[in-house]
Amino acid sequence: MRQPLSTLFLFFFSFLSLPLSLSLTTPDSDSQAPQDYIHAETDYQEQLHLRPLPRAALLASFSFRSNTTFSEFTSRNFRLFPRSLGQILSYANTRELHLRFNLGRWDAESWGSRPWNGAREGGTGVELWAWLVADSEAEAERKWVVLTNALSGLFCASLNFIDSTRTTRPVMSFRPEGNHNDVDPGKMHLLHGVLPHEVVCTENLTPFLKLLPCKGKAGIASLLDGHKLFDASWQSMAIDVRPICVGEDECVLQIEQTIDMVLDVDRAKRPRENPIPRPLPSHFLPCDTSKPYHSHDTCFPLDHTRNRDWSLTQVFGRPLKGACPLSNPSIPPICLHVPSSRKVFFAGVAAEQENERENIRCYHLSPEEEFNLVLPPPELPDADELDLVVPPTPPPLYAERSFTGYGQERGGVQALLHNPSKAEHVSFIYFETLPWFMRIYLHTLTARLIPNNSTTSPPKDIKVKESVDLIKKINYRPALDRARPSHLELHLTVPPLSTVQLTYTFDKTILRYTEYPPDANRGFDVPAAIITVLPDDSSDPSAPSPDSNLQPRYSLRTTTLLCSLPTPDFSMPYNVIIFTSTAIALAFGGVFNILVRRFVAADEGPVVGIAALKRRLMLRIGGLLKKLGVKA
Amino acid sequence: MHDPITHVKPRAEWALIDMGRPCVPGNVTARVIKHPVAGSASTSKVQRLGAEGCITMTTPQPLWKEPPPEKPADKRRRGFVILSFWLIVVLLGLPIWWQTTTIYRADLPLQEMLDWAEGRACRPVFPLRIAVQAPSLHDHEAQTLVRLTQHALDDLNDFAGHHLRLSLAKQSAPSADLDVVLTVRLLPGDATTAHLDPYEPVLHVTYPPNAIPSASASSSTLATYIASTLREAFAEEQATISYLLSANGSSPSSGEPRPLGQGLAPDVAESLAKRSTRALRYAPTYHLTFSLFTSGSTPSSWDIEKAIEDYMKPVLDVLSPIHNFTIDTQIQLYATPGVQNQVLTKEDLSSFINAAEWPLSPSIGGAPTINFVVFIGNQTIYIPSSSGSESVSSHSWLIPQWGAVYLLPLTSGTAHLPSHELKHPLLTFTSHLLTLTGTPHSGSLPLRLSSLSRIRSADLLLRASSTLGSLARLVVALPSISIPPSVADGVATTLSHLRHACYTLGMPEALYHARVAEAAAERAFFEKSMVGQLYFPDEHKVAVYLPLLGPVAVPLLMGAWNEILGWVRRRGVKGKVE
Incomplete structure (x- = not known):
């Protein structure tokens, strides 16, 4: 497959430069404003953003958005909005819903900031949060149970296991994305639940695709294949439902479904018939020639330099079957983010539209024709990796969390929060839901500032500053055994170029x-801990601000942790029964015998022993025989 | 050989001997002879033992000694010890064990429940009142006519549970009385004719002037005619109810003739069976889901709201006293049917709905969903003529207890489906809806609906009764199932509403009572804590109890046994001494 791909395809170089401005909603950090996703004028739109990342990765961000007016929703005429979900929402009085299915880990060090600024992803497993309308907290909890059970059935996920021990009511971390001006704020209840153990798989994708107007049959959704999606290094499926009002018009209910995945191009290009990775023949191995030991028979393999070329059909395993006819024709279904210096070919009837300044190329497709996009290998084989991709923007905050301590009795948690910015303070909310069986000691919660030069100096010399003013605010709700989890929300600030170590x-x-x-x-x-980076101008996140659309600047999740608890031997109940029975029997037997038996001298008692028993038996038998003999 | 006794040292150990061991003299001598080692040097003890009277020792040098006689106080104390152990076990241990392991079983009126299930508690009787209005007749003439018609009706009727009662109504109040099922309006005319009013439960009968029977007449053609017309009007309802009664195995109390399924011809019974399997179970609310499925991308919108308003709403309004309806609609594009054939045979129809891919999940909220699917496609249905009665039209078919499908051929590229295109599908769906709700086929609509409510109340009554019976049998069959008080409450509610329903059968409130009874019975039967009963097999019980009871019970029992034995022996010895 190393021959020039141009000979393989019949290309339609139709450079129709459409007079359209590129005001697109992209999953990139640089172009998204908070209100950007409010496009209420069209009923349905879908878009796929492809963005090659360093280390031969490819980020594919699918987004599908459809609207329905409130009147159609309340009269239950579903056209683009899925009926199954709509019924659940109205039955559970849900105003706004966010559901996330996540798998894998986002490698922020090499891939930069997250797609959608982290707004369309959850922690590993399944995460759900929703604003319900209810008169009281108890009623809200009842509705929440209805909601989780119904969603569990709809998405084939164990969402029904989100019970009170996994449900929290975050105060500072989440903001409604929609307009809820028509509802009394006192009646809006935000509930949040996570299932970190849930493994996201194909059975969750199928119902997800069923919700789309074009299913998986047309449009960009036709690329989605469970085999590729769940083979990705990182993937996130999200469903967001929110009411949106623009101006004086009637409000609409918007459902936005997004799928983001980071494909390992190398792995994704493996043909389906031959999915097992095999070592390459030595002459195909790309070698690091800079190594001193490199010679004709020694090779240090260079990773990720191959496979910087790919085509849509290769990485997704299936062709793109044209545009979905229902989608808004003014929005290009496919956009590719590569430097304008790279060549891109496409096959099929399409109109290319290029924005060189932002390194975006978008393609308008026709509904009937199949479409393929080909990124040929770089012209210079030794080109620097960063010239071949749009350099990723660094995220405003790096976070990692791990366990400390040892043993099965107690442990600790350490979170390292690093601000890479040279000038700006980063202010954020750190939100953790800990299961009730982790009993945290809040007085041990400390935030320490580690200056950023720690990487160069040996660890002993780290100047650790105890810093009280790092934590601006603590919102803590202790756990109740078997009833509710610990809920810990911290408002923290990290100074520029430094790391905060949070431990408890x-x-x-x-x-x-x-x-x-x-x-x-x-x-x-x-x-996972949920970190919501606040916009710079918001000083107090918990104060109800008049501007309800104050959306977070960025949000990220740490990885989940695996806490090992003392595990008993599970034959325990029977052991316990037998052990206690034996103890009781011993005690009882001893006491009973001492009380009841009579003690005499050994020679006064009846003779015991085998010989005596034998004799007694013989006597008995003799007596019997005698009796029989007499009778006979 | 030296004498062994002199060489054996006195032994300091103590030996345990059991109480009440029989001391037989022969036994001891045998021991002394055969086991000399056990003997000891002390002679005084043996003599003392001998003095007790158990063993008479005559040997001058005894080899084995009896223990000293026990003090009576010791014996009594031992008796008390054993007794107190037993008292603790019996008075404290057993009640605690009983209390902690017993399963709560609320008292249920099992016999009454079974009576209901077997139809002994209630004999379903439908007294239908029919008013006769004869404005142009004299009072006594009308009376005679009513009497004769009643006679004729009674002669015709073969089903005791369902009888029509005629009464003469005042002309001023046409239908104020709610209990009146049908009004017969007699008007003079040219010939004897009868027709049902399509909008009101009224039977218009015209009669020629000479048809009025005289006061003394014993029969009249007019009366017979009215009677047979009435009978015809209620024939289907009667057949359905008698079918229901026979299908539920309910029989009136013994001695009565069984007026059940026997009265029905086999083909009538078969068609009724078919109809009742098609109809959904009764529910106060039904969700109607109208779905437009298309295999391509068009049409993507339809005027379903207007179409429902125009073509289906009237029937829904008429049905509203019996059922509530909620409606939702959806459009699904790119839907592939389960069968790809162009010509659909009867077998294909059942697999046409692609259940795996089409989002036709039932609505949440408990009420059953009726699905109406419009599929855009030009498939044709081919059914051999012999069984042609299966499909209502060549475009649609009914799926029992689920809904209906309509195939709508459309030129491709039609993006919007206007409401007039939906007229045929919706009218077809309306007739399917009546079938799915179990409405009778014949008669005028008001009459069909009132008879639907009677059929439904009978159905619910029987269903609730049979649920009660199942519950009673379940309770008897599973002794380890726990019965929470809520079940007993549910059963009590069911029984009281069943009684009310039984008294008011044939009247509108019967439906309400039967509905409540059925709901309560179902709730009681599917009680959560009963469904998830803890299964604890007997082997496990043995495994849990044995290690505890074995080592404790054996000493206790042996102690009691020995004490009783000793007591019996002492009494025997005492008796002999005396």
Whole structure:
């Protein structure tokens, strides 16, 4: 496949430069304004952004958005909005819904900031948060149970396991995205639940695609294949439902479905018939010639220099079957983010539209024709990686979280929050939901500032500054055993070019026998911490600001943690029964015998022993025989 | 050989001997002879033992000694010890064990429940009142006519549970009385004719002037004619109810003749069976889901709201006293049917709905969903003529207890489906809806609906009764199932509403009572804590109890046994001594 691809395809170089301005909603950090997704004028639109990333990765961001007017929704005439979801929403009085299915880890060090600024992703597993309308908290909880159970059935996920022990009511972290001016704010209840243990897979994708107007049959959704999606290094499926009002017009209910995935191009290009990775023949191996030991028979393989070329059909395993006829024709369905210096070919009837300044190329497709996009290998084989991709923008904050300590009795959590910016302070909300069996000691919560030069100097010399004013605000709701999780929200600020180390310790609880899941030795998943970077101008996030559309600047999730609790031997109940029975029997037997038996001298008692028993038996038999003999 | 006794040292160990061991003299001598090692040097003890009277020792040098006689106080104390152990076990242990392991079972009126299930508690009787209005007749003439018609009706009727009662109505109040099912309006005319009013439950009968029977007449052609017309009007309802009664195995109390399915011809019974399997179970609310499926991308919008308003709403309004309806609609593009054939045979129809891909999940909220699917396609349905009664038209078919499908051929590229295109599908769906709700086929619409409410109340009554019976049998069959108080409450509610329903059968409130009874019975039967009963097999119980009971129960039992044995022996010895 190294021959020039141009000979393989019949290209329609139709450079129709359409007189359209590129005011697109992209998943990139640089072009998204908070209100940007409010496009209420069209009923349905879909768009795919392809963005090659360093290290031979490819970010594909699918977004599907459809609107329905409130009147159509309340009269239950569903056209583009899925009926199954609409019924659930109205039955559970849900105003705004956010559902996330996530898998894998976003490598922020090499891939930069997250798509959609992290707004369309959740922690590993399944995450759900929703604003419900209810008169009281108890009613809101009832509706929440209805909602989770119904969604669980719709998406084939174990969402029904989001019970009160996994549900929190965040105060500072989340903001409604839609307009809720028609509802009394006192009646809006935000509930949030996470299932970190849930494994997202094909059975979740199928119902997701069913919600789309064009299903997976046409439009960009025809590229979505469970095999490729769940083979990705990182993927996130999101469903957002929000009411949106623009001006004086009637409000609409908007559903936005997004799928973001980072494909490893190398792995994705593997043909389906031959999916097992095999070592390459030596003459195909790209070698690092800079190594001193490089010679004709020694090779240090260079990773990620191959496979910087790909085509849509190759990486997604299927062709793109034209545009969805329902989608807004003014929005190009496919956009590719590569430097304008790179060549891109396409096959099929399409109109290319290029914005060189932003390094975006977009393609308008026709509904009937199949479409393919080909990124040929770079002209210079040794080209620097960063020249071949649009350089990723660094995120405003890096975060990682890990366990400290050892043993099965207590442990600790450490979160490292690093601000790479040279000038700006970063102010954010750190939100953690800890399961009730992790009993945290809030007094051990400390935030320490580590200056950024720590990487160069040896660890002993780190000047650790105890810094009290790093934590601006703590919102803590302690756990109740078997009833609710700990809820910890911190408002933190990290100075430029420095790292904050957040630590606390906790105790591990011994669970009841029936509370252990199958495979208890694996450990218990602790949900990801949710970090919401606040816009610069918001000083107090918890104060109800008049501008309800004050959206977070960026949000990210740490990885989930695996907490191992003391695990009992599960034959325990029977052991306990037998052990206590034996103890009781011993005690009882001893006491009873001492009380009841009579003690005499050894020679006064009846003779015991085998010989005596034998004799007694013989006597008995003799007596019997005698009796019989007499009778006979 | 030296004497062994002199060489054996006195032994300091204590030996345990059981109480009440029989001391037989022969036994001891045998031991002394055969086991000399066990003997000891002390002679005084043996003599003391001998003095007790158990063993008479005559040997001058005894080899084995009996223990000293026990003090009576010791014996009594031992008796008390054993007794107190037993008292603790019986008075404290057993009640605690019983209390902690017993399963709560609320008292249920099992016999009454079974009576209902077997039809002994209620004999369904539908007294239908029919008013006769004869404005042009004299009072006594009308009376005679009513009497004769009633006679004729009674002669015709073969089903005791369902009888028509005629009464003469005042002309001023045409239908103020809600209990009146049908009004017969007699008007003079040229010939004897009868027709049902399409909008009101009224039977218009015209009669020629000479048809009025005289006061003394014993029969009249007019009366017979009215009677047979009435009978015809209610024939279907009667057949349905008698079918329901026979299908539910309900029989009136013994001694009565069984007026059930026997009265029905086999083909009538078969068609009724078919109809009742098609109809959905009764529910106060139905969700109607109208779905437009198309295999391509067009049409992507339709005027369904207007079409429903125009073509279906009237029937829904008429049905509203019996059912509520909620409506939702959806459009699904790129839908591939389960069968790709151009000509659909009868077998294809059942698999046409692509259940795996089409989002036709039932609505949430408990009420059953009726699906009406319009599929844009020009497939044709081919059914051999012999069984041609299956399909209503060549475009649509009914899926029992689920809904209906209509194939709508359309030129491709039509982006919008106007409401007039939907007229045929919706009219077809309306007739399907009546079938799915179990409405009878014959008669005028008001009469069909009132008879639907009677059929439904009978159906619900029987269903609730049979649920009660199942619950009673379940409770008897599973002794380890727990019965929470809520089940007992549910059963009580069901029974009281069943009684009310039974008294008011044939009247509108019967439906309400039967509905409540059925809902309560279902709730009681599907009680959550009963459904998830803890299964704890007997082997597990043995495994749990044995380690505890074995080592504890054996010493207790042996102690009691020995004590009783000793007591019996002492009494025997005492008796002999005395």
